[in-house]
Amino acid sequence: MTGLPGMGTDVLILALRIAMVVALYAFLLALLAAARGDLGALAAQRPSASDAPASTARLIVLAAGTSSLRPGTAIAVGATVAIGRAPDNELVVDDEFVSAHHARLVLHAGSWWLSDLGSTNGTALNEHPLRRDTQVRFGDVIGVGGARFKLAPPGERA
Amino acid sequence: MSSRGRWRERGLLLLPIAVLLLGLAQLALERTGQVQVDQFASGLIFTATIAAIHAVLSWRLPHADQQVLPIAAMLASLGLVIITRLQPALALRQSVWLVVGLGLMGAIAWGLPSVAWLKRYRYTAAALGLSLVLATFVFGVDPNGSGARLWLSLAGLYVQPSEVLKVLLVLFFASYLDDYQELLVYGGTRLGPLRLAPLPYLAPLLLMVAVSLGILTWQRDLGAALLFFGVFLALLYAASGRLGLVGLGLLGFAAAAWLADRLFAIVRVRIAVWLDPWAQRQTAGYQIVQALFALAAGGVSGTGLGYGLPDRIPAAHTDFAIAAIGEELGLIGSLAVVALYAALVHRAFRIALATRDSFAALLATGLGAVVGLQALVILAGTLRLIPLTGITLPLMSYGGSSVVANCAIVGLLLRVSHEAGAVAAREAASRRASGVSERRRTRGHTPATTRAAGTTASLAPDGSAP
Numbered sequence: 001m002t003g004l005p006g007m008g009t010d011v012l013i014l015a016l017r018i019a020m021v022v023a024l025y026a027f028l029l030a031l032l033a034a035a036r037g038d039l040g041a042l043a044a045q046r047p048s049a050s051d052a053p054a055s056t057a058r059l060i061v062l063a064a065g066t067s068s069l070r071p072g073t074a075i076a077v078g079a080t081v082a083i084g085r086a087p088d089n090e091l092v093v094d095d096e097f098v099s100a101h102h103a104r105l106v107l108h109a110g111s112w113w114l115s116d117l118g119s120t121n122g123t124a125l126n127e128h129p130l131r132r133d134t135q136v137r138f139g140d141v142i143g144v145g146g147a148r149f150k151l152a153p154p155g156e157r158a
Numbered sequence: 159m160s161s162r163g164r165w166r167e168r169g170l171l172l173l174p175i176a177v178l179l180l181g182l183a184q185l186a187l188e189r190t191g192q193v194q195v196d197q198f199a200s201g202l203i204f205t206a207t208i209a210a211i212h213a214v215l216s217w218r219l220p221h222a223d224q225q226v227l228p229i230a231a232m233l234a235s236l237g238l239v240i241i242t243r244l245q246p247a248l249a250l251r252q253s254v255w256l257v258v259g260l261g262l263m264g265a266i267a268w269g270l271p272s273v274a275w276l277k278r279y280r281y282t283a284a285a286l287g288l289s290l291v292l293a294t295f296v297f298g299v300d301p302n303g304s305g306a307r308l309w310l311s312l313a314g315l316y317v318q319p320s321e322v323l324k325v326l327l328v329l330f331f332a333s334y335l336d337d338y339q340e341l342l343v344y345g346g347t348r349l350g351p352l353r354l355a356p357l358p359y360l361a362p363l364l365l366m367v368a369v370s371l372g373i374l375t376w377q378r379d380l381g382a383a384l385l386f387f388g389v390f391l392a393l394l395y396a397a398s399g400r401l402g403l404v405g406l407g408l409l410g411f412a413a414a415a416w417l418a419d420r421l422f423a424i425v426r427v428r429i430a431v432w433l434d435p436w437a438q439r440q441t442a443g444y445q446i447v448q449a450l451f452a453l454a455a456g457g458v459s460g461t462g463l464g465y466g467l468p469d470r471i472p473a474a475h476t477d478f479a480i481a482a483i484g485e486e487l488g489l490i491g492s493l494a495v496v497a498l499y500a501a502l503v504h505r506a507f508r509i510a511l512a513t514r515d516s517f518a519a520l521l522a523t524g525l526g527a528v529v530g531l532q533a534l535v536i537l538a539g540t541l542r543l544i545p546l547t548g549i550t551l552p553l554m555s556y557g558g559s560s561v562v563a564n565c566a567i568v569g570l571l572l573r574v575s576h577e578a579g580a581v582a583a584r585e586a587a588s589r590r591a592s593g594v595s596e597r598r599r600t601r602g603h604t605p606a607t608t609r610a611a612g613t614t615a616s617l618a619p620d621g622s623a624p
């Protein structure tokens with residue numbers, strides 16, 4: 001119940017209007033300031049995030065064969081990946097045409113190398129049978145049994 | 159434990175409350191020449207609820223984003239002011255809807271087992287959303303004479319299922335695309351310069367898109383159809399990073415638009431009104447012509463609350479809220495609204511970037527896209543930049559379903575940001591404790607374990623069982 005003496009309602013309404021716009025834009029400015037600080041913090045984080053990569057590469061399941069792998073999943077791998085049906089492999093592929101210790105993928109001097117470990121049905125690189133240890137590049141497709149994996153660079157997210 | 163408190167949120171929240179009370183005070187003065195407590199009922203209800211939500215967040219979700227709730231509150235405040243201006247009788251109802259919506263927001267942010275838990279229920283979510291919309295075919299009602307039966311009547315309340323479907327479809331898309339992300343990027347067959355993802359994996363997704371678009375188009379809910387398709391493309395791009403797929407989608411959209419123009423009279427009318435509203439200014443173009451008059455009358459600073467004539471615009475308190483804002487708060491007010499939506503989308507994408515769980519990231523991206531696109535579709539429609547399709551202005555428009563659905567979106571964003579913040583805080587603490595960041599060697603035993611390893615191990619076990 002404010003009937004301020006000596007001050008017209010119009011003046012009061014005008015003051016309220018101005019106060020409302022000030023509050024609205026103070027809010028937007030506060031958001032802007034927060035976004036700026038946020039971007040600064042993000043830029044400061046970047047180098048520390050890159051010096052500890054979570055994995056050295058990913059193997060992307062393109063085809064599962066008869067294994068229980070699911071096509072489309074990405075498997076983060078370390079510097080040595082033993083591939084085979086036995087549970088002591090880093091990458092267990094329970095496909096019926098995969099040997100217990102089938103193949104090995106090793107990171108050596110900055111490049112990936114694929115070797116067949118004397119498997120029964122052989123290992124394929126880009127659908128060609130692997131005859132000797134061969135360098136693998138990102139994007140190449142590794143085949144063991146019915147399963148196919150693509151070597152991909154480590155993702156930003158695990 | 160970093161419990162800095164949610165001081166930024168508390169400070170920011172004062173401003174939406176101030177805007178709401180200042181707006182209500184202006185309206186009270188303009189109408190009656192004095193200010194009485196009962197004219198602030200809706201404002202006080204809203205303020206109390208916001209304070210309660212803030213308390214819950216401070217107590218249970220200390221790591222949640224601190225700007226999302228204030229932005230949502232500012233949009234809701236402006237909405238409440240403009241509804242009080244246009245339909246005083248509905249203001250109290252809207253504040254009650256906001257209480258329900260904010261309650262759901264808090265329940266989602268606090269009560270959800272985990273974001274990963276949601277991922278498992280993608281087919282449940284999609285089926286629920288679609289069956290709700292399908293129910294409008296049988297039980298649909300048209301309470302406000304818009305010519306389309308898009309509402310369900312439940313115990314005296316009207317529910318608009320397409321608003322619910324909006325949230326559930328984003329959930330479905332994010333969950334599905336997260337599982338098949340790699341296939342979309344690397345796999346598939348070539349078709350000329352385009353690499354297409356293998357059809358068996360794409361089919362359920364495309365089917366879902368086709369079914370929802372088909373239903374909505376059949377119901378003449380073109381705004382919702384446009385929105386869903388836009389969100390689908392945005393998420394497809396976010397998941398695959400391939401503009402080719404988006405281009406293909408846009409081509410499909412162009413074809414669908416051409417077909418719709420041929421098949422549906424309502425589309426032809428909308429396009430004709432868009433091109434020349436003045437030709438039908440007393441009939442089909444009336445609403446948009448009145449909106450343009452309102453915006454022109456408002457100018458830069460507006461007429462002041464209560465001094466314009468926005469009541470002439472049909473549906474000014476729902477779809478056309480921005481025209482009423484533009485008339486009475488001026489360009490200053492309407493630009494602030496646009497900036498608020500931009501800020502909300504920015505926060506959603508920022509939350510997506512901060513989380514390392516790819517499903518949560520896609521979910522936040524999709525939720526940001528759905529709010530941003532919805533605002534864009536109706537704002538641009540009101541300003542006659544694109545053909546008008548009736549859809550609510552998120553968080554501002556009058557309407558229970560819309561308010562509750564958009565509050566749920568904000569709740570999900572809060573939860574996603576809290577989980578990411580909790581993981582980051584724990585990692586920072588363990589780094590400080592051990593000096594070196596402990597690294598878990600991933601053993602490629604099953605895909606499910608490798609995906610979850612090292613990221614959200616204890617908090618959010620990835621629910622994708624092989």
